[in-house]
Amino acid sequence: MRRAPGRDWTERVLGGPVLWAGLAALTLFAVAPFIWVLLASFKTRAELYATPIVYLPASLSLANYVDAWTSKLTPFSRFFANSLWVSSVTMVATTAVSILAGYALARFRFAGRQTFLLIFLATQMFPAVLLIAPLLSQWHALGLIDTYQALIYSNFSFTVPFTVWMLVGYFESIPKELEESAMLDGCNRFGALCRVVLPLAAPGVAATAIFAFVASWSELLFAITFTSQTEMRTLSAGLLYMVGQYEIQWGQLSAGVIISTVPVAVLFTYLQRHLIQGLSAGAVKG
Amino acid sequence: MANGATVAAPLARTLISRRTRELVTGYLYLVPVVVVLGATVLFPILKAMRMSLYNHVLIKPQEYRYVGLANYVRLLHDEVFWQSLWNSCLWVFGSVSFQFLGGFAGALLLHRSFRGRILVRTITLLPWIIPGVVVALVWEFIYQPNYGLLNDILSRAGLMTERVAWLSSPALAMPAVIATNVWRGVPFFAIMLLAGLQAIPTELYEAARVDGASVVQRFTHVTLPLLRPIIVVATATRIVWTFNYADLIFVMTGGGPANATQITSTYTLLQAYSNLDFGYAATLSVVLLLIMLAFTVFYLRVTRGLESVS
Numbered sequence: 001m002r003r004a005p006g007r008d009w010t011e012r013v014l015g016g017p018v019l020w021a022g023l024a025a026l027t028l029f030a031v032a033p034f035i036w037v038l039l040a041s042f043k044t045r046a047e048l049y050a051t052p053i054v055y056l057p058a059s060l061s062l063a064n065y066v067d068a069w070t071s072k073l074t075p076f077s078r079f080f081a082n083s084l085w086v087s088s089v090t091m092v093a094t095t096a097v098s099i100l101a102g103y104a105l106a107r108f109r110f111a112g113r114q115t116f117l118l119i120f121l122a123t124q125m126f127p128a129v130l131l132i133a134p135l136l137s138q139w140h141a142l143g144l145i146d147t148y149q150a151l152i153y154s155n156f157s158f159t160v161p162f163t164v165w166m167l168v169g170y171f172e173s174i175p176k177e178l179e180e181s182a183m184l185d186g187c188n189r190f191g192a193l194c195r196v197v198l199p200l201a202a203p204g205v206a207a208t209a210i211f212a213f214v215a216s217w218s219e220l221l222f223a224i225t226f227t228s229q230t231e232m233r234t235l236s237a238g239l240l241y242m243v244g245q246y247e248i249q250w251g252q253l254s255a256g257v258i259i260s261t262v263p264v265a266v267l268f269t270y271l272q273r274h275l276i277q278g279l280s281a282g283a284v285k286g
Numbered sequence: 287m288a289n290g291a292t293v294a295a296p297l298a299r300t301l302i303s304r305r306t307r308e309l310v311t312g313y314l315y316l317v318p319v320v321v322v323l324g325a326t327v328l329f330p331i332l333k334a335m336r337m338s339l340y341n342h343v344l345i346k347p348q349e350y351r352y353v354g355l356a357n358y359v360r361l362l363h364d365e366v367f368w369q370s371l372w373n374s375c376l377w378v379f380g381s382v383s384f385q386f387l388g389g390f391a392g393a394l395l396l397h398r399s400f401r402g403r404i405l406v407r408t409i410t411l412l413p414w415i416i417p418g419v420v421v422a423l424v425w426e427f428i429y430q431p432n433y434g435l436l437n438d439i440l441s442r443a444g445l446m447t448e449r450v451a452w453l454s455s456p457a458l459a460m461p462a463v464i465a466t467n468v469w470r471g472v473p474f475f476a477i478m479l480l481a482g483l484q485a486i487p488t489e490l491y492e493a494a495r496v497d498g499a500s501v502v503q504r505f506t507h508v509t510l511p512l513l514r515p516i517i518v519v520a521t522a523t524r525i526v527w528t529f530n531y532a533d534l535i536f537v538m539t540g541g542g543p544a545n546a547t548q549i550t551s552t553y554t555l556l557q558a559y560s561n562l563d564f565g566y567a568a569t570l571s572v573v574l575l576l577i578m579l580a581f582t583v584f585y586l587r588v589t590r591g592l593e594s595v596s
Contacts, residue, residue, distance in 0.1 A: 010501050015398065022395045023406060029388075030410040030473070033424045036435050040427065053438045101319035108312030116316070123327055125582055127530030129551045130574055133558040133567040134330035134337060137344075157326040164319060189311050218417035220533050225559055236419045240537060243423065250427060257423055261416045268415045269408050 034261075041065065041254035048250050064255040073245065076256055078231055079238035083260075086151045086234055087216040093152070094159040094212040095205065101160075102167025103193055107176070117168070123161040128221050131157055136225055146232045154222040159212040166211070170204035171197065210271045214264050235260040331575065337568035344562035357569035366545055366553060367570070373460065374549040377535075378528045380464040381471060386521060388468065389475020396476065397483045407480075414473035418533035425466040426538055429453050453539050456546040463535050463547050467528065475520060482516035483509070515589075522585045526578060550574060 040048060041064050042057040068076045105116060135154055144150040178200070179192040187195065198205065223237035233241055239256050242249065341353045361367055396407055413421065428435045429452040440446035452462040486509065494504045532551040535541060541548035541556060548556075554574060558567035 014501060019395060019398055019400070022391065023400070026392050026395060026410055027406055029469070030413055033428060033469070034412065037424050037427065049433055051433065053433060053435070097318040097322055100315040104312045104315035108308060108315075110309055110312050119323075122579075122582055123323065125526045125530075125578055126327065126331075127532075127551055127554075127571075127574055127578065129530070129532050129554045129558070130334065130571040131327070131330050132555060133564045133571060134333040135326070136558065137337070137564060138330060138333065153322075153326055156322045157330075160319060160322055161327075189308075214415065218419075220417070220419045220537075221555065221559075236417050239419050239423060243426075243537070253423060254427070257420050260420055264415055264417070265412060268411070272408060272411065 037254045037257050040250060041258050043251060045251060064251040065259070068252040068255040068259065071252065073230075074238060074242045074252070074256075075230070076235070076238065076259060079233055079235045079256075080259065082148075082232065083217055083234040083236075086148055086155070087213045089148070090152050090155040090159060090216040091209050091213040094156060094163055095209045097156075098160060098163035098167050098208065099193075099198070099205065101164045103171050103197065105164070105168045106171035107179075117165075120161045120165050124158075124165070126157075128158060132221060132225055135222070139226055144226075146227050146229050148232075150226040151219075151222055151234070154226065155212075155216045155219060158219075159215055162215075163208040163212055166208045167201075167204065170201045170208075174200050207271050210267050214267055214271070217260075217264055334568040334571045334575075337564055338572050340565050342563075342565035342568075344564060353565070357565050360566065361569055361573065366548060367550070369545055370548045370550045370553040373545075373547065374529055374551070376460060377464060377467070377547075377549050378525055380461075381467040381528050382521060382524050384464070384468040385471035385475050385524065386517075388472040390479055392472060392476035393479035393483055396480050411473045411477060413470050414477075418470075418531075419537050421466060421470050422534050422537035425462075425469070426453065429462055454543050456543050459539055459543060459547045463538055466538065467531075467534055470534070471524065471528070474524065478516060478520040479513060482513045486512050518588060522581075522588070526581060526585075529581075530574075530578070550577075 039055070039057060042060050042062075043054070044057070044061065044063070047054045047057055068074070070077065105113060131154070135150075135157075139145055139150040139154075144153075174197055179187075179196050182192045182196045183189070217234075218236060219234070220236040220240065223234045224240060227233055227237060230241070235256070239253065239260060242253055242256060338357055339352060339354060341349055341351050341356070343349060392410060396403065396410070431437060431449045431451040431454075434452075436452065437446065437449050441449075450458065452458050490508050490512075491504055494508050499507065529549075530551050532549070532555050535547050535549060535552045536555055539547045541552045550570065551574065554567055554570040557563045557570060561567075
């Protein structure tokens with residue numbers, strides 16, 4: 001096949017130098033701010049505030065991490081435990097509720113099914129700030145301020161609509177015949193769901209569960225509004241609280257930033273492939 | 287649930303009762319989700335509508351009373367609200383357009399096959415998945431006037447003689463927070479569009495190539511038309527999400543300096559969180575909700591139109 005030399009040249013440039021330069025720029029763009037903070041988390045006070053700027057810390061000292069983790073004023077060990085608890089409970093409860101709802105919407109053809117689906121889609125478009133004032137007064141009336149429950153319940157407002165939406169898609173992709181034969185063998189609906197559908201949908205369910213965890217882990221506005229005591233703060237709220245102190249301790253703060261980032265980064269690496277499929281299938285918040 | 291009883295029953299009755307039972311089971315499975323979202327979304331929204339009709343400042347309980355539409359009248363005369371709407375437009379337009387351009391470029395790059403592609407893809411997605419408060423703090427650190435990275439790089443490159451206080455200058459604060467949001471949102475467009483690119487059959491490109499189409503022609507005649515649906519979905523989702531998103535600005539500038547970065551969602555947050563003025567915050571929430579509903583209806587129309595075309 002003969003091609004014009006000009007076109008060949010364009011393709012070679014686009015596939016060669018342009019591709020590599022672009023990829024280098026893209027990676028640098030994404031990663032440079034993290035590297036800067038990672039370096040800062042190892043720096044001493046003198047290095048942090050030096051002029052001209054010191055780029056590399058003299059040693060890989062973990063002092064900032066130890067300080068942040070054990071600090072009395074901003075105890076990151078406590079914040080970490082709070083985040084872990086709130087996110088885990090949110091994840092488990094969200095998944096349980098969403099499995100039932102997602103399965104019902106995928107399998108039963110009842111009146112109002114379309115409306116339900118539309119509501120789940122629309123709820124994902126609601127701003128969290130809209131819920132702050134009414135939820136605060138609601139939790140206040142129920143005496144739930146400064147409790148884990150208030151945070152967990154509030155997190156449902158954004159995790160559940162998304163996970164239901166994702167799970168409907170996963171369940172619909174599993175052939176109905178498998179459950180029907182299980183039910184002929186004497187399984188009831190719930191048994192068929194647990195023994196036949198869930199094992200098949202396990203990767204999708206795991207991905208949605210991790211999504212719920214990551215989204216709760218990152219949540220900030222509910223966490224700062226519905227808690228006031230230091231020992232009830234999550235990592236996000238704790239980081240903001242640290243900024244609110246008399247002087248920003250960038251060393252400890254950088255350590256705190258890294259501590260908050262690593263778990264979600266690790267989980268997301270696993271989640272990636274599944275989430276991309278779900279994303280292109282529907283809308284997403286976050 | 288044992289099926290012993292139904293086995294003996296006549297076939298017709300079994301069919302009817304099975305269908306009813308199925309329906310009841312279906313609704314039963316929805317009970318938890320209805321309870322959960324009822325308590326955390328539906329009820330609070332109705333409550334916000336009611337709260338917007340009251341003078342309800344948490345720290346002034348003696349002034350609590352029904353005021354009708356007074357909060358809405360106050361809203362119409364509130365200059366900061368109108369400014370926040372305009373700022374929201376700048377924030378959404380600036381963020382989404384640059385996120386789209388950067389994300390599209392990123393998707394085209396990541397679509398090529400090369401060694402280490404999965405690693406690069408994971409790294410470039412990082413800004414999108416980390417907590418918003420982390421993004422805000424990382425960039426606040428970079429923008430810091432005295433020991434921030436940005437001022438240092440610019441002065442080393444000879445582009446700047448005087449240190450710039452990015453986040454406390456009324457003219458620069460908005461571009462600075464938008465740039466941060468662009469950094470955060472580029473990966474979103476990149477993966478959405480990458481998923482779209484991967485769904486395009488390679489035969490189409492081969493056919494276009496055989497017909498003598500150049501790289502640019504293949505892009506404008508094959509890639510763009512086939513990506514259109516996903517572009518519309520991704521952009522609309524992003525517009526809504528950016529309009530609602532308050533975390534970044536709230537942490538970085540708190541809406542300042544002098545409301546230069548005050549968008550409608552941070553203004554609502556400010557009224558609820560800092561001023562504890564629940565009545566007015568609820569009024570702002572209702573208005574936000576109406577704007578979002580209008581946009582959602584518009585969006586559903588557009589996507590329906592797309593479906594009927596394809």
